[in-house]
Amino acid sequence: MPLLDVDHLTIEIPTEAGLLHAVNGVSFTLERGETLAIVGESGSGKSLTSLALMDLLPSRAVRKARSMRFDGIDLMAAGRREMEDLRGDRMAMIFQEPMTSLNPAYTVGDQLTEALRRHRPVSRAEARDRAVHLLERVGITAAASRLGQYPHQLSGGLRQRVMIAMGLMCEPDLIIADEPTTALDVTIQAQILMLLRDIQREFGMGLILVTHDLGVVARVATKVAVMYAGRLIETGPVEAVFGAPSHPYTQGLLRAIPVPGRTRPGEPLGTIPGQVPNLIGPLAGCAFRNRCDRATEACAAAIPERDLGPGHRMACVLDPVAVPA
Amino acid sequence: MLAFLLRRLAVALSVVLTVSVIAFLLLHLSGDLATDLAGPEASPEQVARVRVEYGLDQPLMVQYGQWLAGAARFDFGRSFYFRESVASLLGDRIPITLKLGAIALGLALAVAIPLGALAAVKRGSWFDRAALAFCALGQAVPTFWLGLTLIIIFAVNLRWLPVSGNATWSHYVLPSVALGWYAIPAVMRLTRNGMLDVMASDYIRTARAKGLRPHTVIFKHALRNAVVPVVALAAVQFGFMLGGSIVVEAVFSLQGLGQLAWEAIARKDFPVVQAIVMLLATIYILLTFLADLLNAWLDPRIRVA
Numbered sequence: 079m080p081l082l083d084v085d086h087l088t089i090e091i092p093t094e095a096g097l098l099h100a101v102n103g104v105s106f107t108l109e110r111g112e113t114l115a116i117v118g119e120s121g122s123g124k125s126l127t128s129l130a131l132m133d134l135l136p137s138r139a140v141r142k143a144r145s146m147r148f149d150g151i152d153l154m155a156a157g158r159r160e161m162e163d164l165r166g167d168r169m170a171m172i173f174q175e176p177m178t179s180l181n182p183a184y185t186v187g188d189q190l191t192e193a194l195r196r197h198r199p200v201s202r203a204e205a206r207d208r209a210v211h212l213l214e215r216v217g218i219t220a221a222a223s224r225l226g227q228y229p230h231q232l233s234g235g236l237r238q239r240v241m242i243a244m245g246l247m248c249e250p251d252l253i254i255a256d257e258p259t260t261a262l263d264v265t266i267q268a269q270i271l272m273l274l275r276d277i278q279r280e281f282g283m284g285l286i287l288v289t290h291d292l293g294v295v296a297r298v299a300t301k302v303a304v305m306y307a308g309r310l311i312e313t314g315p316v317e318a319v320f321g322a323p324s325h326p327y328t329q330g331l332l333r334a335i336p337v338p339g340r341t342r343p344g345e346p347l348g349t350i351p352g353q354v355p356n357l358i359g360p361l362a363g364c365a366f367r368n369r370c371d372r373a374t375e376a377c378a379a380a381i382p383e384r385d386l387g388p389g390h391r392m393a394c395v396l397d398p399v400a401v402p403a
Numbered sequence: 404m405l406a407f408l409l410r411r412l413a414v415a416l417s418v419v420l421t422v423s424v425i426a427f428l429l430l431h432l433s434g435d436l437a438t439d440l441a442g443p444e445a446s447p448e449q450v451a452r453v454r455v456e457y458g459l460d461q462p463l464m465v466q467y468g469q470w471l472a473g474a475a476r477f478d479f480g481r482s483f484y485f486r487e488s489v490a491s492l493l494g495d496r497i498p499i500t501l502k503l504g505a506i507a508l509g510l511a512l513a514v515a516i517p518l519g520a521l522a523a524v525k526r527g528s529w530f531d532r533a534a535l536a537f538c539a540l541g542q543a544v545p546t547f548w549l550g551l552t553l554i555i556i557f558a559v560n561l562r563w564l565p566v567s568g569n570a571t572w573s574h575y576v577l578p579s580v581a582l583g584w585y586a587i588p589a590v591m592r593l594t595r596n597g598m599l600d601v602m603a604s605d606y607i608r609t610a611r612a613k614g615l616r617p618h619t620v621i622f623k624h625a626l627r628n629a630v631v632p633v634v635a636l637a638a639v640q641f642g643f644m645l646g647g648s649i650v651v652e653a654v655f656s657l658q659g660l661g662q663l664a665w666e667a668i669a670r671k672d673f674p675v676v677q678a679i680v681m682l683l684a685t686i687y688i689l690l691t692f693l694a695d696l697l698n699a700w701l702d703p704r705i706r707v708a
Contacts, residue, residue, distance in 0.1 A: 132612060134611055134612060161614075162614045162615070162616060163614060164614065165611070165612055165613065165614035166612060166613035166614035167614055170612070170613075171612040173605060173608065173609065173612075178604065178605040178606065179605040179606055179608070179609045180609065181606040181609070181610065181624050181628070182606070182628065182702060182703065182704055183624075183627045183628055183701060183702055183703065192613065192615070193613045193614075196613060196614055196615055196616075196619075197614060228703040228704070230703070230704045241609075244609075244613070
C-alpha cells in the first residue's frame with residue numbers, strides 16, 4: 079500500500095469571472111522513502127495540490143477526487159477533527175515564506191513544543207528536550223538558547239530550519255515542502271535542500287517537494303511530476319523524465335536551463351513562447367497546445383495518458399521525439 | 404527592553420511639560436486676569452491689590468515656575484468661584500469619573516473584542532452582517548438619547564436600577580453602558596479588520612498545519628496579534644471617556660470631572676480649568692505609555708523599536 083495515493087484530484091475556485099479550474103485531474107502515488115518533486119511554473123496548481131493534501135485550501139476552493147488515501151486513510155472522507163489529528167502528527171508541511179510563517183508573538187520554543195504537545199501526552203520538559211534535539215539535528219548551534227528567542231531575532235535560513243524542526247516534532251510519515259528554498263539566499267538554498275534530503279533518508283519519510291527549480295529536482299527527487307495549467311502532463315522517475323523528456327512542455331522546460339557540458343558559452347537558452355491559458359471556464363484538449371510548436375488538430379480533443387515506461391506517463395497525443403541536443 | 408522603557412518615559416515626560424506650558428498660558432490668553440477677578444466695578448487700586456495678591460505682577464516665567472512647582476505637588480491654587488482649594492475639588496470628582504470611565508471601557512472591550520473576533524472568523528455570515536449593522540447603529544445613536552432611553556426602560560419602567568446619583572455600584576451601570584456604547588463600534592471594527600488580516604497570514608496557516616484546534620488558532624495565535632492596534636485605540640477611547648463624559652454625567656447627575664469642567668469654563672474659573680486640562684492630559688499620556696508597554700508585551704518586535 080503506497081503512503082499516499084492521489085487519484086484524479088480536482089480543485090475549483092469560484093471567482094467573479096467564473097469557475098477557475100486550478101487543478102484538473104491530478105493523480106500520483108508516493109512510497110515511504112521516496113521524494114516526489116512537483117514541478118511547474120507559477121499558477122500551474124502545484125502549491126494548491128500540496129495544500130489540498132493537508133486540507134489547508136482557502137475556504138472557497140472546492141476539492142474533489144476519485145480517491146485520496148494517506149496510509150490507507152480516506153482523506154476525502156476524513157472529518158475536520160480527523161484531519162486536525164493527522165496534520166502536524168503524521169503529515170507535516172514546510173512553507174515557502176520562513177519570514178512570515180512563524181508567529182511573531184511567540185518564542186521559537188513555544189511554537190516548537192506546541193506542535194508536539196498537541197499530539198502527544200508529553201511534559202513540557204520532554205517537549206523541550208525534543209525541540210533542542212531537533213534544532214541541533216537541523217544544524218542550529220546553541221539550540222537550547224534559541225528556544226527563548228523570537229522569530230524576528232533569527233535570519234531567514236534559521237527560521238526555515240526552525241520550520242523544518244517543527245515539522246519533525248512528531249516524526250511524521252509525510253513531509254510536504256512548498257518551495258522551501260525560494261525565499262532564501264542561494265548559498266542557504268543548497269544547505270536547506272541537502273538538509274531536507276538527509277532528514278528524509280534518516281527518518282525514512284515520504285517527501286513531496288513543490289518547486290519551480292529543476293536543478294533542485296535533479297539533486298533531491300526520486301520521482302518528478304510536471305504540472306502545467308492545473309494538469310499533470312508528465313510524471314515518472316527522475317532519470318526517465320530527465321533522461322528522456324517526452325512531453326513538449328517538459329522538453330521546453332529542460333531546454334530553458336543551462337547544462338554543464340551541453341550548453342555552449344554564449345549560446346542562448348531555450349524559451350517557451352506564449353502564455354499559460356486562462357483557467358476560468360471549461361478548457362478542452364491539451365492546455366499547452368497554443369504554445370506547442372508541434373500542435374495538431376488532435377490536440378483539441380481529450381488527451382489520453384500514455385505509458386512510456388515503468389512509472390513514466392505523459393498526457394500528449396504525439397509520439398515522443400528525442401530532444402534535439 | 405530597559406532602553407525602550409526609558410525612551411518612552413522620556414517622550415511621555417516631554418509631552419507632559421509641553422501640555423503644562425499650554426495649560427498655564429490658557430490663563431493669560433483671555434486678557435488681564437486681575438481686572439476680571441476684581442470685577443467690573445473695581446477701582447484701579449483694588450485691581451492692583453488683586454494683582455499682587457494672586458502674584459500676577461511677577462514675570463511670566465516666575466509665575467509659570469511657581470505654578471508648575473505647585474502642580475507637581477497637586478497644588479493648583481484656589482478656585483476663583485468655589486472659594487476652596489482646586490485639589491480638594493478635584494479629589495471629590497476624580498474617583499467618580501475614573502470609576503465611570505473604567506467600567507465603561509471594560510464593558511466596551513468585553514463586548515467589542517469577542518464580537519469583532521467572531522465576526523471576522525465567521526466572515527460574510529449572518530452573524531458578521533448583524534455585527535456590522537450593530538456597529539453602524541451604535542455610532543448613529545447619540546449618547547444623551549441612549550442615556551435617557553436607558554433611564555426610561557431600566558430605571559423608570561422596570562425599576563431595576565437607580566435613575567441617577569453615585570451612591571452605590573449599581574448607580575454606575577446605566578451611565579457606563581451609555582458611555583461605553585460609543586466606544587464599541589470603533590473597537591469592534593478594528594478587532595474585526597485586525598483578525599481578518601491576521602487570519603489570512605502565513606503563521607495562521609502554519610498553526611493549522613500543526614493540527615492545532617480552531618480555538619487555539621483563533622485565541623492563541625490570531626487574537627494576540629490582532630489586538631495590538633486595539634490596545635492603542637482603547638487608550639485613546641479611555642481618554643475620550645474621561646474628558647468627554649460631560650453629557651453622560653449631566654444625564655445621570657454624576658458629579659464628575661466633566662461636570663466640574665463645564666461649570667469652571669462657564670464661570671471663567673481658570674485655576675480649575677487648568678488643573679483639569681493638566682490632569683486629563685497627564686492621565687492620557689500615562690494611558691498611552693501603558694498601552695505602549697502592553698503592546699511591547701503582546702508583540703516582541705515592538706520592544707526593539
